[in-house]
Amino acid sequence: MIGASIRRTEDRRLLTGRGKYAADFRLPGMLHAAVLRSPHAHARLGTIYPEAARGLGGVVAVITARDLAGVGRIPVRLGPRPSLIACLQLPLATDKVRYVGEPVAVVIAESRYLAEDALELIRADYEPLAPVVDCRRAVEPGAPVLHEAISGNIVDRLSTHTGDAMRALAAAPVRVRERFAVQRHTGVPLETRGLVAAYDGGTRVLTIWGVAKVPHFNRRVLADLLGHPEHLIRFVELEVGGGFGVRGEFYPEDFVIPWAAMRLGRPIQWVEDRREHLMATNHSRQQFHEIEIGVSRDGAILALADRFLADLGAYIRTHGVIVPELTAALLPGPYRIPNYSCEVLCVLTNKTPTGTYRGPGRYECTFVRERLVDLVAKALGVDPVEVRRRNFIEPDEMPYEVGGASLGQRTVYDCGDYRSAFETALAAVDYKAVRAEQAAGRRDGRYLGVGVGCVVEKAGLGPWEYARVEVDGSGHVVLYSGAAAVGQGLETTLAQICAQELGVPPEAITVIHGDSALVPFGVGAFASRGASVAGPAALEASRKIKAKILRVAASLLEAHSEDLVLEDGAVSVRGVPDRAVTFRELARAAVPGPPGMDPGLVATHFFEAPKMTYPYGTHAAVVEVDAETGQVWLRKYVIAYDVGKAINPMIVDGQLVGALAQGIGGALLEELVYDEQGQLLTTTFMDYLLPTAMEMPEATVVKILEETPTPLNPLGVKGAGEGGSSGVGAAIANAVADALAPFEASVTALPLSPDRVLALIRAGRER
Amino acid sequence: MKPPPFEYFTPASVEDALALLGEHREQAKVLAGGQSLVPLLNFRLARPRYLVDLNGIPHLDYIREEDGWLAIGAMTRQRAVERSALVRDRCPLLAEAMPQIGHVQIRNRGTIGGSLAHADPAAELPAIVAALGGRLVVRGPDGERVMAPERFFVGYLTTALEPFELLVGVRLPVRRSRTGHAFVEVSRRHGDFALVGVAAALTLDAAGACADAALALTGVGPTPVVAAAATRVLVGQRPSAEAFQEVGRRVSETLEPDSDLHASSEYRKHLAGVLTRRALTRAAERARGGEG
Amino acid sequence: MKERTIRLTVNGRPYERTVEVRKTLADFLREDLDLTGTHLGCEHGVCGACTVVVNGEAVRSCLLFAVQLEGANILTVEGLADGDNLHPIQEAFWEHHGLQCGFCTPGFLLTLYCFLKETPRPSEAEIREAISGNLCRCTGYHNIVIAARAAAEKLASAGPTP
Known part of the structure; x- marks a missing residue:
């Protein structure tokens, strides 16, 4: 079953x-919410006048920050740091609004x-303030300040140092410097x-209902903000229409709607519309890099020094500063870089707050690094693929310590054969043939280009995941x-993982997730951790229950468990197929079960994953x-990706x-x-x-x-969710730069x- | 994103519709295919008190040939025009542009009249009517008036229609012999409004020289832009890359398009020249090849 | 006149309902008929998630008002399968992994339902063009195109469908 391309049981x-998605869910007497959002990027918020709206027929309540007095800020989920606390977001704006789209009031109606x-009937007094929109301006003296509690707009500074990048750069025979955005x-x-x-x-x-991604964490946040006991809050995931990092983080509405439901004693539904989504849900990716690389004359990388600004928007949300942190941690990529430094300024601006988006930090750093490698090739007068071949970390250097850290872990590559994946991709794209076609095309005024982007992703973030396997009284797993x-x-x-262990078809197994009443512990869905952390948890729990099944069967069949065969939802004695018991019989016999066994066909496992893949x-x-x-036309695209x-x-x-499609969008x-x-x-799908x-x-x-299963978990799985995206900006930008080489076009921004x-x-022509 | 409240009328005839428009004037909006209006309602960017739905009016949905014109009823769905053999034969320029309007679900519902009356300067249909010198048939309380496109399209999303008038149809001259057409556009994605679009028609004389040429552009001004002066120089010349390049240059130089988040003014200006040359080149090939 | 009574047929079943005139067809299907398989992804006619079939043509149900559908015959995703037997397009999506989160899927199915009736033997380019008015954020469209081609073959071998 593991390794089989079976069709999906969800479909x-x-x-x-x-x-049933969140908007499809109905309860009797259910009310509907809509959010009033700030029309200003930066303004003092004065009096709000909800009376006219409250007077409209069908309106049940209008909630403003006054009603929520004393409610705390939404905390950081990943990588909390004391420096960030002053810039966390309150559920509703109080005395100031800091981005267009910031929630100001919530209407509850029939x-x-x-x-x-x-x-449309709510009026509010705003005293507009000068906004700061560009993070390069926000760090300058005299720029408008978003949060008076911190001086200036730099909320945090990060730095990574391995070796001595400045000295190595100074000594490098070839240096290339560029700015990227x-x-x-x-x-x-x-x-x-x-x-x-x-x-x-x-x-x-x-x-x-309608929770996603990290229900257990968010339940705790809500319990803390409401001051309501965690065990009296139930989170239920429904169908989820795509996550990609942004959905399922704790947003202001995730507090206000439950709060209002408690106050009003009636069910409330809130469904974000697309215009709101584009201004309210986390943005991502905006960075400005100034980077320099030093190489030897034969192309060996000697040093890399980067300094970048990360535009985090108006507040710190649940991801804290991990996107810039991951950018700095993974910028070195698949290359041996003995001297590396990275300085990061995390900057606030009057724009929608930010968080992770599929391949956070990696899409950005891969673009920057891989463009720079192509510029090195240009400076040396060699083909870009040769510079990469010169610098790959080799399999026998694994595990490889890069220097630097993210998410509280030092960056240590678990295993990998970067060169092999690289050559596989070049063969699949038919690199030499493309170069020949390019040369022929240029003679006819056609501009073909080929570009590569090498990716080292990060996946399988722990710290743990929970699984429980049960055989119910009717014999179902x-x-x-x-x-x-x-x-x-x-x-x-x-x-599939569970089926492999228990010898039942995967479609016969019910998988339950996202309901805090049925699943008491959980971490969730992010960082490509489903197969690589939840998978091993399911595997180990399945192994445990298999042992219990055999133990109960051995007792019923009066046989040694080594002599038993488990298949098709039953256990029989090897060679005597008539001596068999079904899962149904076993489940019923398992309570209380043989002496010394924990009663019930149920087994739990917490899989701990202290290291990432x-x-x-x-x-x-x-x-x-x-x-x-x-216009850029994509003729062909190849991804060679090792998932373990x-x-x-x-x-x-x-x-x-x-x-890949998302990467192409970017x-x-x-x-x-x-x-x-x-x-x-860009508040519509005609503009975004x-x-x-x-x-x-x-x-x-x-x-x-x-080719390289990870040693970090029993399945060898590394994770597959993000690597299809991370290299796309790099590969396409390199291909476009390559196509436009006759014009000396300098591709530095997306x-x-x-x-x-x-x-x-x-x-390029003007140069 | 739910539409604001309005009152809704379904007149059974043009006369009934005109009576409603006469009564409610600026407070009323005409609902044809709704593919532009309903998004505006959902965003609450338009908030008419009255909506006059033309979908129940018979006889506004037709494609036929009349006295050397191709006549199309205002409520004819864009998809019907796209599928029409008569349109392909009599007005190949229109046929070529149709699949580039939005997407099939939009064209299934969107109407010819709705698009023309909405008068988005980036839309394909106004430019085609302008390039071909078509006629817009307008009904008001005092009867019918037939308008030339340069009088009908007066500004950004603005026509010469009075609040108490209805666009009931459009007439396009049928293709002449030795005439080639082309519609070319560049958009960010397939189906998006073009950054710039060019509709071209080129007629050759028996000797193979240009007898007539017409061009209209989308996306470069508040209305479709007809480049009459630039094309005039072609008359009497044999079609050539140099001549078309020169027309492109002249077209480009007269334009002052606005910038928006999808393209700068400078880019649009440049693109207008490139697409003019490409459209004329293709039109000339077709005029010679006799394929329209 | 803020409300009207309409009669229409949805998935073969007749309905008579009184609706507010400003209610979109999509909301009418979802709220008044509880047919929540029609999804709203943008409510301004771009994403295609709300595509339904009205009198044989695929349309955006977010850009129509329910009152405009008097007498209409509508097919939604709930009416595509024949009991437990999936429609060949649904089967092909399942077989070829043409969906991930499933949110956009009903719109794709109904768009292709109309397209394949009109174009039973489509080229890949025609399929891409036909689905270009439907946005999917999960699949990259690759497997949707493959599923569409497989569905065309299934439908062709099954002969004309009602």
């Missing part, structure tokens, strides 16, 4: 329209239509956020996982650029291609654009451009590699819109 309900009518863009799942909250005043149980589903096929993947691979893009219009072990290769392939199309006043201009089927490459080749590409051609 039937999704294909027939029976999957329908969403009425709630939106009521929003990655634009603000984000996950944008097709389902917007949403939740339903209901409070039972009798039992005092508060239930939230039920797997309870502390992980969460965000559309990635968690149920199928975990069922580092999946890796190479992206290769072939593009053609219309040098008259600036693929539980379901079809699902892994789907993860990689899906991530490379060519997607950008959250603000004007100088801090107004977000997700790739369609027409923008995907003409040919896509995915090579799933299993996205490569036609306008920007044409400007690069012009600027």
